[in-house]
Every structure is written in C-alpha cells, then in structure tokens.
Amino acid sequence: MHLVATSLEELVNMQKEYEESVQEDCKFDSILINCNNSVLAGYIYHRCVSCEKEGITVDYNIHIDMAECSFALHEIIEILGILIDNACECITARESENKAIKLEFHENEDRIMLLVSNPTEYIDCSTIEKMFAPGYSTKGEDRGIGLSRVYELVNEYNAIIKVFNSEYDNQNWINFVLEILK
Numbered sequence: 001m002h003l004v005a006t007s008l009e010e011l012v013n014m015q016k017e018y019e020e021s022v023q024e025d026c027k028f029d030s031i032l033i034n035c036n037n038s039v040l041a042g043y044i045y046h047r048c049v050s051c052e053k054e055g056i057t058v059d060y061n062i063h064i065d066m067a068e069c070s071f072a073l074h075e076i077i078e079i080l081g082i083l084i085d086n087a088c089e090c091i092t093a094r095e096s097e098n099k100a101i102k103l104e105f106h107e108n109e110d111r112i113m114l115l116v117s118n119p120t121e122y123i124d125c126s127t128i129e130k131m132f133a134p135g136y137s138t139k140g141e142d143r144g145i146g147l148s149r150v151y152e153l154v155n156e157y158n159a160i161i162k163v164f165n166s167e168y169d170n171q172n173w174i175n176f177v178l179e180i181l182k
Contacts, residue, residue, distance in 0.1 A: 035105070057099060069180060090174075094121075102173070114177070123165060161176065
C-alpha cells in the first residue's frame, strides 16, 4: 500500500479499509476457538455467516465444550437450527429495523446454557405456552413443527426450556434459553 499511495492521507485510508475488511472476514473466527466441539463450531459458524448474508447481524458470546452433554450432537444442532431459523424468520417477516439475533452458549460444571434471542413485539405468557403445541404457528398453515420438536427433545432429556421477554436498547426481545443438566 505504501508503494501505491500518493499521499499519507491516502495510505491511512487504504490501511483503514483493509483493516475493516480483515475484521469483517474474521468476524466469526472466535467461534472456532471458543467452541471445543468442531462439528458444533462449524455449524454455528455456518449459521452466523448465513444470517449475515441475509442482512441479519449476529451478536454472539460462545464458550462451550459440550463433552458431557446428555443430548446427541445432532439433536443439539436440530434444536439450534429450529431456534435460529425461527429468529431469522421473525425478523424478516416483520421487516424490523433491528435485524439482529443474539447467541449465547455457556457451560459450567453442572449445566450447559444455550440462548437464542431476537427482537419482536411483546409476547404474552399464554401465547408463549401455545408456541410449543404441535401445529401452533403464527406464520400460517402447515407450520408449527419446530418448537413442538424442541419441546419433545427437552422433555426426553429432562432439560429445561425458558422463554421470556426482555428489553434491550429500548426494544423487546424474545429469549429462548435451553438449560441442559450434565
């Protein structure tokens, strides 16, 4: 760059653009470092890149091993796929200004916690309870399979799923938290 730039100002601008492109290209690399299960890390990385291509920003905080999990890996991936798909569909259907989702995956000695959240209008408790019923959907007919499948898996493994509203940046977010006891 220093050989091509015609001024110090141009060099600084070229370096700044390069730095921003490198940061954007490496945006999700920490997933590969902070998730010790390579298959799960690859899946999460792929989903984050896919969301970004759809114009949905992914804010994530992932520190997870998954070595001592009662769920089979394909079931964790199935659950995450359902929750991430639902979050993305909600955002695109609403044509929300805030096109973002949050992913937080943490683990300690006795439990694994997986959180997927997205901005949406406030959802009351009775609607949240209905979400897990087979066939229930706000998206139309022949839908309502995903969350009922999540509920089925959660019950099979005696895990806990919590769904609640929270406020973030003066906007309501719906949070799906899966807690898996080790």
